[in-house]
Structure formats: structure tokens, C-alpha cells
Amino acid sequence: MAQVILELLARKLGDAIVETSKELGNETAMVKRERLVDVAEFLRHDPEIALNLPIDCTCVDWLGHRVPRFDVVYHLYSVGKGHRLRIKVRVPEEDPTCPSLTPIWPGLNWHEREAWDLYGNRFVGHPNLKRILMYEEFEGHPLRKDYPVDGRQPLVEMRPVREVATQRNPPANILNKP
Amino acid sequence: MNEEKLLAHEVLVTRKSEAVRWVREAIGRFAQPGVNWGRKFSLFQYPFVTACCGMEYMAVMGPRYDLARFGAEFPRFSPRQADLLWIVGTISHKQAPILRRVYEQMAEPKWVIAFGVCASTGGFYDNYATVQGADRVIPVDVYIPGCPPRPEQVLDGLMLLQEKIQREHGRVMT
Numbered sequence: 001m002a003q004v005i006l007e008l009l010a011r012k013l014g015d016a017i018v019e020t021s022k023e024l025g026n027e028t029a030m031v032k033r034e035r036l037v038d039v040a041e042f043l044r045h046d047p048e049i050a051l052n053l054p055i056d057c058t059c060v061d062w063l064g065h066r067v068p069r070f071d072v073v074y075h076l077y078s079v080g081k082g083h084r085l086r087i088k089v090r091v092p093e094e095d096p097t098c099p100s101l102t103p104i105w106p107g108l109n110w111h112e113r114e115a116w117d118l119y120g121n122r123f124v125g126h127p128n129l130k131r132i133l134m135y136e137e138f139e140g141h142p143l144r145k146d147y148p149v150d151g152r153q154p155l156v157e158m159r160p161v162r163e164v165a166t167q168r169n170p171p172a173n174i175l176n177k178p
Numbered sequence: 179m180n181e182e183k184l185l186a187h188e189v190l191v192t193r194k195s196e197a198v199r200w201v202r203e204a205i206g207r208f209a210q211p212g213v214n215w216g217r218k219f220s221l222f223q224y225p226f227v228t229a230c231c232g233m234e235y236m237a238v239m240g241p242r243y244d245l246a247r248f249g250a251e252f253p254r255f256s257p258r259q260a261d262l263l264w265i266v267g268t269i270s271h272k273q274a275p276i277l278r279r280v281y282e283q284m285a286e287p288k289w290v291i292a293f294g295v296c297a298s299t300g301g302f303y304d305n306y307a308t309v310q311g312a313d314r315v316i317p318v319d320v321y322i323p324g325c326p327p328r329p330e331q332v333l334d335g336l337m338l339l340q341e342k343i344q345r346e347h348g349r350v351m352t
Contacts, residue, residue: 142305
């Protein structure tokens with residue numbers, strides 16, 4: 001079923017697609033960033049494809065593994081046809097922006113805000129791009145791989161509590177288990 | 179005879195302020211157990227519910243594991259009218275100033291119960307967003323572990339708090 005999508009997409013907008021894959025039943029299309037809006041509009045308005053329900057928009061950080069560093073991933077579903085598609089866009093670290101797909105699928109409003117908040121990926125054309133999960137005083141983007149694991153930014157002064165057992169200080173091996 | 183014994187032990191003071199203080203302390207010591215009894219069986223609770231433990235809290239308030247039979251009947255959703263703060267669920271750093279403000283708005287005497295592991299120690303959320311236990315923000319009297327705790331655990335925790343309240347001393351006026 002989703003095979004239809006990939007074929008139509010390749011026929012109509014073949015130059016926008018970098019690669020496609022059908023691993024494990026998940027149809028995926030890797031799209032060039034500058035053609036993203038064209039592809040998205042086509043996917044929404046074409047009557048054969050009709051992907052009208054946005055499921056998710058998220059980001060993947062490949063720091064140290066791959067250049068370009070970020071992947072923006074969209075999951076789309078069609079309520080009428082029942083098929084799904086995953087769109088991936090490669091985004092470089094020097095310019096972590098991506099056109100916003102909120103004008104096409106308004107349901108992506110909060111998802112794109114979350115991706116901005118946690119990964120620092122700016123969505124150009126988003127109506128209200130500001131932090132949604134973290135607080136405004138927070139500095140940095142916590143789900144990036146270079147954000148420290150134990151980086152904390154408390155808003156209220158923390159009372160001194162004796163730390164008995166933590167990640168750095170694991171509890172004593174009292175049962176003598178190896 | 180008895181008056182002589184009294185004179186030897188209790189110092190009869192001449193300064194009025196010290197006499198007043200002595201009388202207040204004596205009344206306090208005399209009245210404390212009764213006051214504690216009254217306080218422990220009429221806890222006005224403020225359920226500060228943020229997460230999934232709220233489901234278990236609702237179950238505890240329900241008819242099967244009745245919290246009302248311990249006197250902790252009415253949830254008062256105003257900190258001015260409450261004396262027991264239940265911290266039910268995860269406290270994030272975004273929520274911490276709100277929790278601090280609610281606690282500061284409560285009048286003495288006040289007690290705090292940390293319900294669940296997230297409120298006790300941060301639970302399994304050892305990350306950038308979660309306060310590692312509500313006791314990093316406000317002082318806590320009783321910690322109830324569990325994710326979520328069984329209602330019987332919650333009732334046990336409340337009874338522990340009641341025993342703690344009964345043991346208090348020097349706290350008649352506040």
C-alpha cells in the first residue's frame with residue numbers, strides 16, 4: 001500500500017528524493033532539505049497518497065557518527081487510505097534549520113517546538129517557535145549528545161541533601177554478588 | 179510538706195517574663211498530647227499531584243482503601259487552608275518554584291509527605307529535568323516509596339506521620 005506512495009513520489013518528484021527504503025515494512029523517504037516543502041505539499045494534496053495526519057516530528061543527533069549531524073524525521077499517516085510514510089531530512093550542524101511543515105500540517109506545531117527545545121533545530125516559518133517542555137531560563141538543548149548527562153539547571157536553590165547512592169556512586173555490594 | 183518539695187525543685191522566679199514563660203511551658207507540656215491527638219486525626223490535606231501517582235492517590239481516597247477513616251478526609255486545594263502537603267508524582271525543575279511557593283504559603287503547623295519514588299528521590303528519572311527528590315526543595319516528613327505505592331503502603335505512611343505528630347513536643351502554639 002505504501003509502495004504506492006514511494007512509486008508516485010519517485011515519478012513526480014524524483015529529484016527531491018535522496019534515497020528510499022522499505023525496511024521491516026516501514027516505508028521511508030530521505031528528502032533534500034530545499035525540496036521538503038514541495039514534497040510535503042504533494043504528499044498532503046495528492047488524492048492517491050493523501051497523507052493528512054501528522055503523527056510525529058522529531059530529530060536524531062548523530063554527533064561523532066556521521067556528518068551531517070542531525071536528521072529531522074517526520075511520520076505521516078493517511079486516515080482515508082490507512083498507509084504511513086516516514087520522511088527524513090539531513091540537517092548539518094552549521095545551519096540547523098529546516099523549513100517548518102506546520103503550515104501544511106498544523107498538528108506539527110507542538111512537535112516542531114519540542115524538536116527546537118530539545119535539539120536546537122530551528123524551523124523556519126513556524127508561527128510560535130519557543131520552548132515547550134523546558135523552561136525559558138534553561139540554556140542549551142538537552143537531548144543533544146554534547147549536553148552533559150548530569151547537567152542540571154535548577155530554578156530554585158536546592159537544599160543540601162546527603163547523596164547516599166547515585167550513578168557516580170553506586171550502592172555498596174552488600175550481597176556479595178559479582 | 180508538699181510545698182517544701184516544690185520549692186526545692188521548681189525555681190520560683192521573681193521576674194515576670196520568666197514566670198510567664200514557665201507557665202506557658204507547663205501548659206504546653208500538659209496540653210501537647212491532646213493537641214497532637216487533635217492534629218493527627220484531622221489532617222487537612224493538599225494533594226500536590228503532578229504525575230501517575232495521582233491515580234494511586236485517587237484509589238487511596240476511594241471507598242476501598244479509605245483515607246477518610248484516618249481523619250484525612252477533605253482535600254483542601256488552597257495552601258492557606260491545608261496542613262498536610264502530599265507531593266504526589268515527579269517534581270521537575272520547572273515545577274520546583276511552584277512547589278516552594280505552595281509550601282511557603284501554608285501556615286504552621288504543616289507536614290509534608292513525599293508520595294512515590296519520584297517525590298522521594300527522583301525515581302528513575304536521573305536527568306536534566308527532574309529534581310532528585312522533593313526534599314531538595316522543601317523539608318519532607320515521611321517518604322512513601324513505590325512506583326506507584328500500594329494503597330496499603332500509603333496508609334502505613336500516613337500512620338507513621340500520625341505517630342510522628344503524636345510524638346511532637348514544644349509545638350502547641352504553632
